[in-house]
Amino acid sequence: xxxxxxxMIGLGYIGLPxxxxxxxxxxxxxxxxxxxxxxxxxxxxxxxxxxxDLDKAVATAxxxxxxxxxxxxxxxNIYLVVVPTPFKAKNExxxxxxxxxxxxxxxxxxxxxxxxxxxxxxxxxxEKMMDLIYSERPELQGKLYLAYCPERVLPGNVMxxxxxxDRVIGGVNAESTEKAISFYKQFIEGDLHKTNARTAxxxxxxxxxxxxxxxxxxxxxxxxxxxxDINVWELIELANKHPRVTILQPGCGVGGHxxxxxxxxxxxxxxxxxxxxxxxREINNYKSFWCAEKVQTAKLNFELKNxxxxxxxxxxxAFKPNIDDLRESPAKYIAQKILQNANNExxxxxxxxxxxxxxxxxxxxxxAAKQADIITFxxxxxxxxxxxxxxxxxxxxxxxxxxK
Numbered sequence: 487x488x489x490x491x492x493x494m495i496g497l498g499y500i501g502l503p504x505x506x507x508x509x510x511x512x513x514x515x516x517x518x519x520x521x522x523x524x525x526x527x528x529x530x531x532x533x534x535x536x537x538x539d540l541d542k543a544v545a546t547a548x549x550x551x552x553x554x555x556x557x558x559x560x561x562x563n564i565y566l567v568v569v570p571t572p573f574k575a576k577n578e579x580x581x582x583x584x585x586x587x588x589x590x591x592x593x594x595x596x597x598x599x600x601x602x603x604x605x606x607x608x609x610x611x612x613e614k615m616m617d618l619i620y621s622e623r624p625e626l627q628g629k630l631y632l633a634y635c636p637e638r639v640l641p642g643n644v645m646x647x648x649x650x651x652d653r654v655i656g657g658v659n660a661e662s663t664e665k666a667i668s669f670y671k672q673f674i675e676g677d678l679h680k681t682n683a684r685t686a687x688x689x690x691x692x693x694x695x696x697x698x699x700x701x702x703x704x705x706x707x708x709x710x711x712x713x714x715d716i717n718v719w720e721l722i723e724l725a726n727k728h729p730r731v732t733i734l735q736p737g738c739g740v741g742g743h744x745x746x747x748x749x750x751x752x753x754x755x756x757x758x759x760x761x762x763x764x765x766x767r768e769i770n771n772y773k774s775f776w777c778a779e780k781v782q783t784a785k786l787n788f789e790l791k792n793x794x795x796x797x798x799x800x801x802x803x804a805f806k807p808n809i810d811d812l813r814e815s816p817a818k819y820i821a822q823k824i825l826q827n828a829n830n831e832x833x834x835x836x837x838x839x840x841x842x843x844x845x846x847x848x849x850x851x852x853x854a855a856k857q858a859d860i861i862t863f864x865x866x867x868x869x870x871x872x873x874x875x876x877x878x879x880x881x882x883x884x885x886x887x888x889x890k
Contacts (some may be wrong), residue, residue, distance in 0.1 A: 816866035
C-alpha cells in the first residue's frame with residue numbers, strides 16, 4: 487500500500503464508515519483500532535458492525551488497497567480522532583481515549599499536518615489537545631492545523647448521511663478552519679459551516695441535548711397519560727395537527743452513544759445553568775425504571791389472577807429501531823432489571839438485528855410472541871409490527887408498535 491494520506495484512529499460506528507468514504511475518493515487511509523480482532527476483520531474485507539452498504543464498501547476499499555487497518559498509527563499528513571468519549575462516575579465526561587489517541591500520534595507529527603477531532607467532546611477539548619501536543623513537541627508550535635468537526639449521522643443511514651449532511655467545522659484559528667474545510671470538501675457534498683473549535687464542540691452537544699429535551703417531553707406525557715387513562719399515541723397525533731406543534735414519540739427511555747450521553751458533557755461543566763437539560767436526562771432515565779416496574783406489576787397481577795407464573799417476552803434490545811447498536815440502550819437496561827427480578831419465570835429475550843449476545847440467550851421474535859403470556863415491546867423494530875397478537879396475551883407496548 488502507498489504511504490497513507492490519512493490516519494483514522496478509531497474504526498467503530500463512525501470511524502470505519504468515514505475511513506471507507508475517504509478511501510472511496512482514492513485517498514489512502516491507514517485505519518487504527520486497539521482491538522486486533524477488528525483490525526483482522528477489516529483487513530479481510532469484512533465488517534464487525536451492522537450498517538447498510540458498509541460491507542461492500544469496505545470489501546472494495548481493502549481490495550483496491552486504499553484502506554488498511556492496524557493497531558498502531560503511522561506517519562501521514564492528516565490525523566482524524568474518532569474514538570469513544572464515555573462518561574465516568576457522577577456523569578463526568580471521559581476524554582482519556584482522545585488523549586491516548588493524541589499521544590499515539592504526537593511522535594509522528596510534522597509541520598503542516600492537519601489534526602482533527604470528530605469524537606463528541608466537552609467544550610475546550612481541542613484546545614487541551616493542542617496544549618498537550620505543543621507541550622511535548624514545542625518545535626511545532628504554530629506549525630500545525632488543529633480543528634474539531636463532529637458527525638451528524640443516523641445509524642442505519644450512515645453511508646448516505648456522511649456525504650450529504652451539513653458539517654460544522656471549527657479550528658483553533660482561522661487557518662486551521664480553512665485547512666479542515668479543504669480536506670472535507672473532497673468527499674462531503676453537504677454545506678461546510680465555518681466556526682471556531684469551542685463553538686463546534688458546543689454545537690454537537692446542543693444538538694443532542696435539544697433532542698433529549700424533546701424526547702423527555704414525550705416521555706413525561708406518556709407517564710401522565712398512563713395515570714389519566716389516555717392513549718398517548720392518539721393524543722400526540724391529535725396535538726401534532728396544530729401547525730406549530732411537533733411532539734416526538736415516547737419510548738422506554740433514551741439510548742445510544744449520543745443523546746443519552748452528550749447532555750452530561752454540558753451539565754457536568756455548567757450544573758447551575760443547565761436546569762432543563764439536566765431534568766430531561768432525569769426524566770428519560772426514569773422512564774426506563776418506570777417501564778421495568780410496569781412489567782413487574784403486570785407479572786405479579788398475572789400470577790395472582792391465574793395461579794401460575796407468566797412467561798415473558800422482552801422484545802428488543804437495541805437503542806432504537808432496526809439497528810444492532812446496544813450502546814446505552816434503555817431496552818437492555820429494562821431486560822436486565824426484568825431478569826434480576828425474575829423468580830423462576832421463563833423469559834424470552836428478542837433482538838432480531840443480532841445473532842447472539844454474551845449475556846442474553848436470544849429467541850426468535852415469532853416464537854417468543856407465541857410462547858409468552860406477557861409481551862413487552864421495548865423497541866419498535868419493523869419485524870414486530872407484522873406480528874398478529876392473540877387477544878388473550880397481555881401486551882405492554884412502550885414504543886408504539888401496536889399504534890397502527
